[in-house]
Amino acid sequence: MRHRGQFSRSERVARSRLAKLVHDQPLLCGSLVSLKRVCGKEGCKCSRGELHPGLCIALRVGQKRKMIYVPQALEATARRWVSTYQEAWRMMEEISQACFERFLKGKEKARGTRSDKTTERGKGP
Numbered sequence: 001m002r003h004r005g006q007f008s009r010s011e012r013v014a015r016s017r018l019a020k021l022v023h024d025q026p027l028l029c030g031s032l033v034s035l036k037r038v039c040g041k042e043g044c045k046c047s048r049g050e051l052h053p054g055l056c057i058a059l060r061v062g063q064k065r066k067m068i069y070v071p072q073a074l075e076a077t078a079r080r081w082v083s084t085y086q087e088a089w090r091m092m093e094e095i096s097q098a099c100f101e102r103f104l105k106g107k108e109k110a111r112g113t114r115s116d117k118t119t120e121r122g123k124g125p
């Protein structure tokens with residue numbers, strides 16, 4: 001079943017997808033938040049309660065969490081960059097899951113080795 005090295009097929013797919021994403025795609029580690037807003041123009045419908053739909057991106061800048069307004073012209077870009085981040089994150093989780101299974105196997109092996117020694121000592125000649 002294994003074609004190359006130590007990785008399963010699904011892990012290899014996730015790794016190469018992730019590598020491709022981080023290699024040449026812009027991404028933003030944030031989440032998008034829809035909101036309703038008032039534009040402030042006098043006599044606009046929003047002053048009568050018909051608010052404008054808007055989009056913000058919540059993300060960390062340095063150590064601080066920020067909510068940054070996304071102008072309409074950049075909405076598609078923001079959505080794409082955030083979705084690239086989300087996909088990269090999913091790939092990371094998939095790889096982590098595969099590694100975790102390997103880790104558990106290693107743990108079982110290590111435990112087995114130790115308990116064998118314990119048994120040997122316990123039984124003793």
Ligand SMILES: [Zn+2]
Binds near residue numbers: 040041045047
């Ligand atoms: Zn308005």
